[in-house]
Amino acid sequence: MKSYGLFSAALIATGTLWAAAPAQAQDASWGCQVLLCAASQNPSWHGVSYCVPPMTKLITAMAEPGFSWPICEQAKAGKPGRENYEQCREGTKVGYSEHGRDGNRREPDRCVTTVNVCRDRLSNRRTGNNLDYRTVAGGRDGNSCIQETSSLRPRRADPWYFDIPNEQGKKQRFWFNLNY
Structure with a gap:
């Protein structure tokens, strides 16, 4: 218009x-x-x-x-x-990259998804994806194949x-x- x-x-x-x-x-x-x-x-x-x-x-x-x-x-x-940020793509949730001194979360500047890295690790190496992984506690030995990946939300x-x-x-x- x-x-x-x-x-x-x-x-x-x-x-x-x-x-x-x-x-x-x-x-x-x-x-x-x-x-x-x-x-x-x-x-x-x-x-x-x-x-x-x-x-x-x-x-x-x-x-x-x-x-x-x-x-x-x-x-x-x-x-x-x-x-300030675009919506995260479908299948992801909003996450935070840092916390303030008061313990409160700052801006919701990440898109987070949960993945099975045991199954996806090989495909990520093949495609060259650079994702940040965070292990989700679980399993008998404290390690888990389920991890969270996050990427920056576009501004x-x-x-x-x-x-x-x-x-x-x-x-x-x-x-x-x-x-x-």
Whole structure:
């Protein structure tokens, strides 16, 4: 969807078009400007000259103490969500590579699967897979053929998202980033 079509549709959805005179995107509140720009997909907000000032203002404001995300009340989208990592592939689970000083887990940055290395060791050597193995305790002698392998989860290029309801109230997810 082109960004101008998105702006028109979003402005209508947010109720910022008036019957007397058509509104422009720059007439929207800052929260609606941010939402409109974040939802721009092709090109992203980086490629829409109108979007650079409100998004730059947002990025700057986020560094200030007491920052509060600007909301577009009319769009009923609320604050954005954030997911730094892609989903793990089917058959794996999310894992953690490290724990903090307080014992709590850090970010879920690994994809973990359980494998029978006795059966799979030869095939892994043949294919040259470089996987991290962790032995799962078990068996008579404390060793087990069942081990966990893990790999790094890919990071998302666009970790932020808004869930914006359409005309039927069904939410559509729009991913974006806050990189300059």
